Amino acid sequence: MSTKTDFSYGKYLELDEILSAQNRLTDKHDEMLFIIQHQTSELWMKLAIHELTHARVAIKNDDLEHAMKMLARVSRIFEQLNSAWDVLRTLTPDEYTAFRDAFGAASGFQSWQYREIEFLLGNKSEKHLKTHKGHFAYDRLKKALDTPSLYDQTLALLTRRGFDISKGSLPAWKTIYQNTSDHWDLFALAEKLVDLEDYFRRWRFNHVTTVERVIGFKHGSGGTAGVGYLKSMLDVVLFPELWDVRTAL
DSSP: OOOTTTOOHHHHHTHHHHHTOOOOSSSOTTHHHHHHHHHHHHHHHHHHHHHHHHHHHHHHTTOHHHHHHHHHHHHHHHHHHHHHHHHHTTSOHHHHHHHHGGGTTOOGGGOHHHHHHHHHHTOOOHHHHHTTTTSTTHHHHHHHHHSOOHHHHHHHHHHHTTOOOTTOSHHHHHHHHHOTTTSHHHHHHHHHHHHHHHHHHHHHHHHHHHHHHHHTTSOOGGGOOTHHHHHHHTTOOSSHHHHHHHHHO
16 A cells, blocks of 8 residues: 555556557557547546536535536536647648558547537437447446436526426526526526537537548548538537527527
């Protein structure tokens, strides 16, 4: 067992394990960029899941102060993820093609952490769960699919505050936005959710742009639809009433 005198920075962060996990399948220089960009993105997504899961619980428990702090952090996480695309976009089509075939059917579409983030935010689909059948994370994703999302808990909060949302939540949000001083914490929570979706949309858009820049409209890895599929995801709205209320005011 380590003591305070021999416990080091490297041991605490398990840097030996982390820094030895970049195992290239080719001798191509640019494969290292591709591996590290995706590994670091997965680490940021792990933190996003941690924050979103606890923010959902905080909203359920009417602890909006802490929920908003965690949601603000997730927005900053997606700002970091957006910056990662800037680095990956330095990869040119010929550089990517030089090592692309080495990882076969592996695809970002198989990222179970990304799928969990979508489920946590409310973009749920049974067909996407099937992608992870047989993977150790399948049960975890099934639980995320069946558990009320972050926005579900937000709508439940509106009900607890006396709003009737049986016919939709837009009238409730309109009341909140027109009377911010009377409903300040709900208004502030709504804006934190809009911030989060704003950054999430930018991340999706930058993903599309990066993929199109590197491979054009060819099929993505693992036979996925590539840019076509990614563009279709740009139309997904996570918190629709929070965007619609701007028109309704």
